[in-house]
Structures are given as structure tokens and as C-alpha cells.
Amino acid sequence: MDYAAILKAVAALGGLGILFGLVLSFADKKFAVPVDERFTLVREAVAGANCGACGYAGCDAYAQAVVKGEADISLCTPGGQATLDALAAIMQKESAVAEVQVARVLCQGETGVVKPRYDYKGPKTCHMAVSLSGGPNLCNWSCVGLGDCVRVCRFDAMRIENGIVVIDENKCTACGMCVLECPRSVLRLLPKAARVTVRCRNEARPKEAREACSKACIACKLCEKACAYDAIHVNNNVARIDPAKCTLCGECVKVCPMKCIEQLP
Amino acid sequence: MRLSFKGGIHPLRERHEGKNASKGQPIRAYIPQSVCIPMDMHIGAPSAPVVAKGDRVKMGQVIATAVGGIGIPVHASVSGEVVAVSQKQLLGKNPSTCVEIRNDLQDEWTELTPLGEAETAPAERIIQAVRDAGICGMGGACFPTHAKMSLPEGKSVDTVILNGAECETFLTSDHRLMLEEPGRVVDGLRLIMRAMKVSRGFIAVEENKMDAVKAMQEAARGREGVSVVVLKTKYPQGGEKQLIEAVTGRQVPSGGLPMDAHVNVFNVGTAAAVADAVILGRPLVSRVTTVTGCVKEPANLLLRIGTPVQEAIDAAGGCSEEPGKVFLGGSMTGIAMPDTSMPMTKANNGIVVMGQKEAVVAPPTPCIRCARCLAACPIRLNPQRLKELCDQQDYAKAKKEHVMDCIVCGACSYVCPAKLELSPAFKEAKDKITARRI
Numbered sequence A: 001m002d003y004a005a006i007l008k009a010v011a012a013l014g015g016l017g018i019l020f021g022l023v024l025s026f027a028d029k030k031f032a033v034p035v036d037e038r039f040t041l042v043r044e045a046v047a048g049a050n051c052g053a054c055g056y057a058g059c060d061a062y063a064q065a066v067v068k069g070e071a072d073i074s075l076c077t078p079g080g081q082a083t084l085d086a087l088a089a090i091m092q093k094e095s096a097v098a099e100v101q102v103a104r105v106l107c108q109g110e111t112g113v114v115k116p117r118y119d120y121k122g123p124k125t126c127h128m129a130v131s132l133s134g135g136p137n138l139c140n141w142s143c144v145g146l147g148d149c150v151r152v153c154r155f156d157a158m159r160i161e162n163g164i165v166v167i168d169e170n171k172c173t174a175c176g177m178c179v180l181e182c183p184r185s186v187l188r189l190l191p192k193a194a195r196v197t198v199r200c201r202n203e204a205r206p207k208e209a210r211e212a213c214s215k216a217c218i219a220c221k222l223c224e225k226a227c228a229y230d231a232i233h234v235n236n237n238v239a240r241i242d243p244a245k246c247t248l249c250g251e252c253v254k255v256c257p258m259k260c261i262e263q264l265p
Numbered sequence B: 001m002r003l004s005f006k007g008g009i010h011p012l013r014e015r016h017e018g019k020n021a022s023k024g025q026p027i028r029a030y031i032p033q034s035v036c037i038p039m040d041m042h043i044g045a046p047s048a049p050v051v052a053k054g055d056r057v058k059m060g061q062v063i064a065t066a067v068g069g070i071g072i073p074v075h076a077s078v079s080g081e082v083v084a085v086s087q088k089q090l091l092g093k094n095p096s097t098c099v100e101i102r103n104d105l106q107d108e109w110t111e112l113t114p115l116g117e118a119e120t121a122p123a124e125r126i127i128q129a130v131r132d133a134g135i136c137g138m139g140g141a142c143f144p145t146h147a148k149m150s151l152p153e154g155k156s157v158d159t160v161i162l163n164g165a166e167c168e169t170f171l172t173s174d175h176r177l178m179l180e181e182p183g184r185v186v187d188g189l190r191l192i193m194r195a196m197k198v199s200r201g202f203i204a205v206e207e208n209k210m211d212a213v214k215a216m217q218e219a220a221r222g223r224e225g226v227s228v229v230v231l232k233t234k235y236p237q238g239g240e241k242q243l244i245e246a247v248t249g250r251q252v253p254s255g256g257l258p259m260d261a262h263v264n265v266f267n268v269g270t271a272a273a274v275a276d277a278v279i280l281g282r283p284l285v286s287r288v289t290t291v292t293g294c295v296k297e298p299a300n301l302l303l304r305i306g307t308p309v310q311e312a313i314d315a316a317g318g319c320s321e322e323p324g325k326v327f328l329g330g331s332m333t334g335i336a337m338p339d340t341s342m343p344m345t346k347a348n349n350g351i352v353v354m355g356q357k358e359a360v361v362a363p364p365t366p367c368i369r370c371a372r373c374l375a376a377c378p379i380r381l382n383p384q385r386l387k388e389l390c391d392q393q394d395y396a397k398a399k400k401e402h403v404m405d406c407i408v409c410g411a412c413s414y415v416c417p418a419k420l421e422l423s424p425a426f427k428e429a430k431d432k433i434t435a436r437r438i
Helices: A003-030 A037-045 A059-068 A080-091 A126-131 A148-152 A177-181 A206-212 A222-226 A251-255 B013-018 B123-132 B145-149 B173-180 B182-196 B207-220 B240-248 B268-280 B309-315 B372-376 B383-391 B395-400 B411-415 B422-436
Strands: A101-105 A158-161 A164-167 A187-191 A196-198 A232-235 A238-241 A261-263 B027-030 B034-038 B062-065 B080-088 B096-103 B159-164 B200-206 B226-231 B263-267 B286-293 B299-304 B323-328 B350-355
Touching (some): A037 A080, A059 A080, A101 A164, A126 A148, A148 A158, A148 A177, A177 A187, A196 A238, A222 A251, A251 A261, B027 B173, B034 B080, B123 B145, B123 B182, B145 B182, B159 B182, B173 B182, B173 B268, B182 B207, B182 B263, B182 B268, B200 B207, B226 B240, B240 B263, B268 B286, B299 B309, B309 B323, B372 B383, B372 B411, B383 B395
Parallel strands (some): B159 B263, B200 B226
Antiparallel strands (some): A101 A187, A158 A164, B034 B096
């Protein structure tokens, strides 16, 4: 048996391997890109959902912006207080108390509550439905219930029930993607502590609002009179609560004749 | 060989595009008891009403003035009393301001000021006359015609094409107009050519309307620079970009306008309205609309702007069976109406009533990658790939793959054996990309 051929092959390949190894190790030193060590730390501290809540293309982009000092450290809402504290420690900035927000549905227009305008048979997206004749519900401010928001939610926090979207507060990270998606602006980011909300945005005249929906705000101002803290006001035919002033006393909820103000436990 | 473009489909070939029912019916006028005229019929800022409840108006009187640079005024389409100026939910996303007028059946015209004959009217005043007459694109897009005729600095046009293709299924309104009043159409073309200082004008007609071709050739004989061309019967032959490709061989660049290919396209109905505006001084108060499908007497009606759609259907003998869907426009690009009490507007070239059986939409099934949509797309996009991207909400990538060039003709949806809702998804993508500036 001729061992020479085998040895030659081993030597040739082994030699090439050593040569490439040397070139690569040289290149690794010579062309090394300096990475801010904080980048790795920041990248690990953020939520990692690539949700886009911060406004950057993803968690990597946000981490880079934070390290460069271009982005505020409080933008990662899904990470919550833990991320904020971690980023503050890494970047040696002061941590603040993050206000915990959640997305709320400002509509109670379930099937049977809001009256239908027509029977919609088109493509099953809210965007297409509202662009045809003001949408399938008689109220131009109502939830259409075709789930454009559900499709963009990365945290499995939304579902459609009875023709309206329902949010799981425990899963919602307030990334705000659903708020951007909703063609009707039915969804809003509100402080989680604001337990009393007016769940209606119908700015139509009271008569029309009442015709369209049995739980519409009719701008009767009873809530305004009942509130002892100047926290609820009727503007544009619809009541709004200022979360900063609201004490969660629940007086407005009791007087509302249309049951459009809701107090969460 | 007939002129054409690449791609496209031939819908309802075995039923002669659905046009047989109404193409033999002469245009007849229908006078409504009352009209409801929306202020936002055209693209651009809605017009501002200048009449109030109780006012008496004459036919052709300005009831709303133009707002903004491309806005146009709106005119009373009947004489009578204004009974309401109110907000109404029509087909748009938001309610529209409407002026309702009760017809006194006198048809008393307001004072009209004609500009002159087709070859002698002062060219520099034609565009203003077109604006004053409230004319917008009557093929369906409703873009104000005066704005299309006034070119921005640095753009030039050497060809005007009148679109008489009428590739949309069921509709025969342009066909009847060309057949019955070819003179008006040619006059309108000459006026547009003179106003824009263009020496070459084409009237493009599909070959399923050879009688209209003959009538147009007859009328165009001896007119300077005007010629009639015959197109292959194919959808969307009447799409602006497809028409330009078929007639001149030029392509409108991606994201560009017809003027970037040095061509402007007008509908034949628009040309007839321009002729009326200049030669007779009449503003746009009526238009030819085909009422067909499941109606007892399919017809081509000369309808006043603002006639309730239900009245137009009744004027065509009423529905012959329980309607499933009523389309404003043809069955390819028309909009299904939720309520037939809404008025017809300047852009409504047809009302198609579909029976309940026909109106059923099959549920979509997964894509089988047959690539029929690729062959059908007149823009040569890849609809199945774009649909994937739209489903993933990856609009940035969809834009890279040119979803913005989609003309939402519906050819891909029509041929899809899986019944996927392709073109609605692209419309949604286009809307969102524009709204979010992706």
C-alpha cells in the first residue's frame, strides 16, 4: 500500500487548514469592529419581542440607539419597570417609575348593542369594512370587530368576542401596535390605574347616538354634575375622564343612564 | 391586428361581457322627482354649498363653489326648491354634505354663456370654462378635468387619447354615447386638443363595438389630427396605463402619471361634457348611465346628477328577482351598495343589479401557486407573492415589490381558482402605505 499519497493529501489539506486559520485569526484582530460592551447588556435587558413599540426597527436597533444615547431609555414598554431599571443601571442614568399603561377599548358596541347599517360581505378586515359607506355599524366610531388589531398583537392579548375586541390586561404590554392599526381609533393607551373609563367615542348628536347604539354617550352631563373632583367633562358630545383627577369614587358610573361608563375591579 | 397590452383577462367572454342586454337600447332621459347632490363627488376638497333650505334654484345654477386648486363647483341638476342641506352617510368613509332639491319639473335653465364653436372658441379660455362647468373624469375616477388639462411646469403632452374602450363588464353607456352622439365626442376631443396645444388625438374603442367605431370614424372624418383606433376586447383595456401602452406603445414609468409618457387620457363622456360646456355653455348636470343585470328592461338612461339609484332601477322596470347585490359601476371595479336610496354621482357609468345566486362569494382557500394571477396582471406584478406579504403585514417589503403600482383592477382575483381576495388586500396595502408614509 502506498502511504505516500495519503500523507501528501493529509499534509496538503492540513497545511491549507493551518494557513486559513492563520489568515482568519489575523483578520479577526486586524479588522475587528469595536462593539460597545453595553450593547450586549442592553440587548439582553430589553423585552426582545421585536414589537416596534419603541419606534425602532427592532430590539437590536433600539439597543444600538440607546447605547449611542440617541434614544430614551424608557421606550421599551413591554419590558416595563424591570427593563427601565436595568437600562438605567447600564447607561448610568436615573431610573424613573414607569407608568404602567394598557390598551383599552373605548366602545361597547357588541352585536346587538350597536345597530347594523348593512350586512357586510366584503374582505374580512376592519380597514376595508370602514371604507365602505362608513362601516357596517350605524355608529361611525364603533369597533367593527373584524380583528385588524388582533392580527398585529404579538402578545396574544386580544381576541374578538361577540363582535367586539376584548383585551387581556395581564398580557397587554402597551406596545401600542393595535392603537396604530385601528382604523376607528377605538383603542387607546391609558394608565392601568385609571379603572374608570368612558367606553364610548360617539361624537354624533345625542339623538343620532342613541339611535345608533344602546350604550352610547348621549352627552347628558349627569356624570359631570355627579363628579365632585372636576374629573369628567363632556366635549364634542362625548364624556372624557382626566385620569390625573379621577379618584375612582364611581359616582359617574352610578348616574350614567346609558351605562357607557365602566369601572373595572 | 388589434392594439393591446400584455396580460389582462377576458371576463364573461361567453356572455359577451354581459353587454348584450343593454347595448341595443337607445339612450333615454329619466327625470327624477327630487335629487340629492353630494358636494364631494370629485377628487379634491369638497365644494362649499352656497344655497340654503328654501332657496329656489334653476337648472345649471351653481349651488356650491370650488374649494382649493383642483376643486370644482357643483350645479343644480334640476330646477326647483332646495329642501335640505345636510350631512348624509353615502358610500364614503365619512358623511358627505348633500344638497337636496325638489324638482318643479319646469327644467328652467339658468343663463348660459357659450364660448364658441369647437374650432373657433378661444383656446386659452377653454380650461376655465371646463372648470366652471364642474366637469370631472366621467369614466369613474372623477378627477377634475381642468386640473388634468393644465400641465405643471416642465411637463409636456403630445397625444390625447379618448377612452372609449369600456372594458368594464355589463356597461354600455359609453358605447351608446359614441353611437348616438359621435359629433359631440369629437368636438370635445378637438376642444381638449386645442386647449392643451396638442396635434394628435386618438379615439380608442374596443372591437366589440364596431358600430361605434364606424360612427366615430364618420364623425372624425376631416377633423384635424383626430383618428380612431380599434383595440382588442380585453380587461382592463380602458385602464389609463394599459390604454397608453396599447395605443402609443409607450409605458408610464412606475409611480408616474400619464403625462410622464407625454399622453393624457380622457373618457369619451368627459369629452362630450367638455363640448357641452364650451359650445352650449351648459354645466355638467346629467350623464348616461347603464342600468342592467337583473332588471326587467335594461336601459341606458340619461340621468340627472343626484338621482337616487333606486329610482334609476325602477326606471329600468325594477328588479326582475330579489337582488343580491347592487353595484355602482360594473362588476369588476364597481362598489356594492349597502343602500339603494343613495344618489348617483358624476362618475357613475353604470348600475348593475345582481341576483342572489350570482352575488354569492365563495370562501377563499389556500393558494395553490398556479400563477394564473401573474399571467393576468396588466402591470406584471406578482400578486401571489404580494398577497403573502400583505398577509404578514410586511408593507415595507410589499412596497419594494411595487404594490403601489397596482391599479386594483381585480384581474388577479377574477382568475384565482382559490378565490383569494387578492386585489382588496392590495388596495388595503396601498391605503396603509400612503397613510403611514412607509
